[in-house]
Amino acid sequence: MSCIHRAPAGLKLGASLVLIVGLAALPAERAGWGLCALPLLLLITVLARLELKTQLSRLAFALPFLLGVASLAAFQPHGLRTSLGLLLKSAISLFTLQLLGSTTSISELLRVLRLIKLPEPLCDAIALLARYSSLLSDEARRMRRARAGRTLRASRWRLWRALGSSLGLLFVRTVSRAERVQIAMRSRGGG
Amino acid sequence: MHIPDGFLSARVALSYAALSSLGVGAACYRLRAQRDRGASALLGVSAAFVFAAQMVNFPVAAGTSGHLVGSALAAALLGLPGALVVMTAVIIVQCLVFADGGVFALGANLFNMGLVGCVVGFCCYRLACGAAPSPTRRVASVAFAGWCATIAGALSCAGQLALSGAAPLKVLLPAMLGVHALIGVGEAVIGALVVASVLRFRPELLEKYEPAERFARPQAGALSAGLGLSVAVAALLAPLAYAAPDGFSRVTQTLGLRASASPPLLAPLSEYGVPGFISGAFATVLAGCLGTLLLFGLCWLLARALVPRPSGSLGTSEASEASEASEQARVAVESSG
Numbered sequence: 302m303s304c305i306h307r308a309p310a311g312l313k314l315g316a317s318l319v320l321i322v323g324l325a326a327l328p329a330e331r332a333g334w335g336l337c338a339l340p341l342l343l344l345i346t347v348l349a350r351l352e353l354k355t356q357l358s359r360l361a362f363a364l365p366f367l368l369g370v371a372s373l374a375a376f377q378p379h380g381l382r383t384s385l386g387l388l389l390k391s392a393i394s395l396f397t398l399q400l401l402g403s404t405t406s407i408s409e410l411l412r413v414l415r416l417i418k419l420p421e422p423l424c425d426a427i428a429l430l431a432r433y434s435s436l437l438s439d440e441a442r443r444m445r446r447a448r449a450g451r452t453l454r455a456s457r458w459r460l461w462r463a464l465g466s467s468l469g470l471l472f473v474r475t476v477s478r479a480e481r482v483q484i485a486m487r488s489r490g491g492g
Numbered sequence: 493m494h495i496p497d498g499f500l501s502a503r504v505a506l507s508y509a510a511l512s513s514l515g516v517g518a519a520c521y522r523l524r525a526q527r528d529r530g531a532s533a534l535l536g537v538s539a540a541f542v543f544a545a546q547m548v549n550f551p552v553a554a555g556t557s558g559h560l561v562g563s564a565l566a567a568a569l570l571g572l573p574g575a576l577v578v579m580t581a582v583i584i585v586q587c588l589v590f591a592d593g594g595v596f597a598l599g600a601n602l603f604n605m606g607l608v609g610c611v612v613g614f615c616c617y618r619l620a621c622g623a624a625p626s627p628t629r630r631v632a633s634v635a636f637a638g639w640c641a642t643i644a645g646a647l648s649c650a651g652q653l654a655l656s657g658a659a660p661l662k663v664l665l666p667a668m669l670g671v672h673a674l675i676g677v678g679e680a681v682i683g684a685l686v687v688a689s690v691l692r693f694r695p696e697l698l699e700k701y702e703p704a705e706r707f708a709r710p711q712a713g714a715l716s717a718g719l720g721l722s723v724a725v726a727a728l729l730a731p732l733a734y735a736a737p738d739g740f741s742r743v744t745q746t747l748g749l750r751a752s753a754s755p756p757l758l759a760p761l762s763e764y765g766v767p768g769f770i771s772g773a774f775a776t777v778l779a780g781c782l783g784t785l786l787l788f789g790l791c792w793l794l795a796r797a798l799v800p801r802p803s804g805s806l807g808t809s810e811a812s813e814a815s816e817a818s819e820q821a822r823v824a825v826e827s828s829g
Contacts, residue, residue, distance in 0.1 A: 314588075321497045321596045325505060359591070363496060370499055373659040373667060387658060391498030391594075398497070398591035410588050420520035422532065426581035429536020430543060434585075437537075437544035445548070461550055462798075465685020468545050468560070472538075472569070472686065473693045479537040486533060 303404075305349035310409035311416065317401045321394045330379070332386030335393050342396055349404050356399055360392065367391055407431040433478075441471055493561070493649055493672075494586070495601055497594030501656035508652060509599025515607040516580050519573040535574050539581040542566055546582075550682060558678045563605055564613025564641040565683045568634050569690070569698070572614045579606040600652050604645040613641035620788065627691050630698065631795035634687045635680035636788050642676035643669065680791060688798040 305313075324335050346353055367388055374384035408431065415424050444467045452463065500508075523535075542562045550558050562582075566575035583602055586592040593601045620633035650668040654661035690697055 318595060321594065322502065324498060325500065325596050326502050363592075366494070367496060369667075370653060370658060373663050376663045377660050383658075387499055389498075391496045394497030394594055394596070395591060398587070398595055402589045402591045405588075407585065407589050414584075420517060420524075422520045422523045422535065422577050423516065423580055423584075425532050426536045426539045426577050427585060429533065430539040430581050430585055433537050433540035434543045437540045438547055441544045441548055457551060461681065462685060464548060464550055465682055466689035466692075468548060468682070469686040469689025470693060471544065472541055472690055473697070475537050475541040476534065476694070476697060479534040482537065483533040 303349045305345055305404050308404075310405050311413045313401055313405055314410065314413055317397050320397055324390050324394050327390065329383045329386035329390070332389045335390055338393055338397075342393070342400060345400055345404075349400070351400070351403060356396065356403075359399055360395060363395055367395075429482075437471065437475065440474065441467070444471065493601075493604055493645055494593030495597045495604075495649065495652070497596050499653060499656060499658045500594075500597050500600055502596075504652055504656045505596050505600060508603045512599045512602035512607050516576060516602065519576040519580075522573040523577060535570070535578055536581075538566065538570055538574075539578045542578055542582050543585065545686075550678065558675065560682045560686075561605060561609065561642065561645075561679060562683075563609030563645075564617065564637040564679070565634065565686060567610045567614035567641075568617045568637060568683075568687065572610060575610045575614065576606055579610060600649075604649045604652070608648050609641040609645050612644040613637040616640040627688075627695070627799045628792070628795045630691065631684050631688050631799055632788070632791040635684040635791040635794055638679040638683040639676040639787060639791070640784075642672050642679045646672035646675075681794065684791070684794055684798055688795075691799065 320338055324338070327334060343353075346356065371384040371388045374387055375381055377383065407427075411424065411427055411431065414427065445464070448463050448467060452459075455463065542560075545560050545562060548559060563575065563579050566578050569575075570578060580602055583593065583605060584598070587595055587598050587601070614637070617633050617637035620636050621630060625633065646668045647665075650661065650664040653659060654664050658664075687698070
């Protein structure tokens with residue numbers, strides 16, 4: 302746990318938001334000023350003991366959409382400059398968000414969201430999502446592995462059918478799990 | 493379709509944030525008003541389901557793969573307010589924890605994938621489904637709703653990017669629509685597969701969250717209003733889309749997309765208008781309607797392929813085998829779930 306991890310989640314969320322809104326307000330022709338934020342972000346990466354390589358590879362995942370829109374932006378007057386500016390702005394914003402996501406746990410974020418009075422059903426949904434998503438992803442992975450073990454070779458259509466019906470089964474299991482969670486909540490006097 | 497930060501201007505981002513927080517607020521209000529105590533756990537766990545389902549990759553071609561977005565599917569399974577809250581939770585977590593989609597662009601993303609996706613998906617599903625639908629019709633409607641929701645989301649995404657001045661609408665609209673017509677086909681097929689298997693294991697789940705019979709009539713009024721609105725939007729947008737064939741070919745060349753990346757169904761129609769009719773915007777709208785009808789027919793064929801026939805038309809031994817298999821599956825679900 303570094304000092305960045307321990308910093309209050311509200312502060313981190315607010316600071317990232319300020320930086321990102323500032324970048325969005327910057328006109329695309331002056332996007333070079335966004336580079337000023339880079340030393341700060343790199344300092345945070347070092348202080349949080351995050352691997353720069355992992356962060357960059359995660360950045361590369363989002364590249365297709367960025368490049369797509371940026372290349373469309375080239376179809377207008379001063380197109381090249383605009384598209385480069387957009388690319389720079391969005392890459393820095395993305396890096397900021399990644400730092401936020403990898404140094405803040407979802408339960409801390411949830412506390413902030415409750416503090417700023419997000420509607421209660423939404424907060425409940427996020428809390429349960431945080432609690433059950435890893436469980437359900439594990440279940441999906443298990444089902445996929447079982448399927449792969451049973452099916453040695455399959456045409457693409459058969460594979461799609463198999464994957465789709467396992468998703469349907471996952472939903473059915475989800476609902477029965479929700480029913481049990483609800484019974485448990487009610488029997489403890491909540492819900 | 494997750495818009496990252498940096499592409500939207502401050503004005504567009506803020507106004508869409510206001511719009512979608514209104515929508516989500518209304519959904520939360522509805523949920524709190526009907527206050528079905530069983531719903532809160534179901535919504536949360538369904539959000540986890542949508543989240544997990546988005547991680548299952550479906551192989552497309554040449555090493556690429558696609559995944560479900562799920563707003564139309566959620567609208568069909570959970571009803572409109574529930575689906576909206578579920579999608580909102582998923583999009584917020586994706587943004588804040590996984591940096592997928594921007595935080596300043598969160599309102600716009602919520603609008604495209606949550607509000608537009610769920611509302612259009614729900615309306616198309618209800619409209620195509622009618623009251624007391626057969627399983628085939630239900631599966632076909634989910635497929636159709638998935639395609640429509642994807643296209644509508646792509647439309648509003650292109651509109652937001654153009655309003656922010658990221659790129660001209662003439663270029664954005666054909667590119668986004670072309671790509672998302674294909675993505676929508678994937679969404680339609682996956683949604684149909686999921687609903688077909690839910691129908692096999694626990695068909696009552698699909699009826700559980702449906703409005704009661706007595707709500708059918710006022711909702712039909714709301715639906716026709718929604719349909720009229722969408723036709724109006726289509727009529728407003730169609731001339732814009734029609735004015736840009738040269739932009740589209742330029743985009744496809746520069747992006748290295750093949751010409752087949754355009755919607756395979758709509759391409760021959762939208763290229764020429766409907767032959768023998770008036771050309772221009774009217775022909776485009778007409779072509780859009782015909783293409784949509786054709787698409788619905790294809791969805792119906794898909795549903796026919798996925799839903800097993802009622803036992804009358806099937807060989808009896810096969811039918812009993814099928815029901816036995818589904819019984820076994822149900823036992824497996826209940827014991828392991």
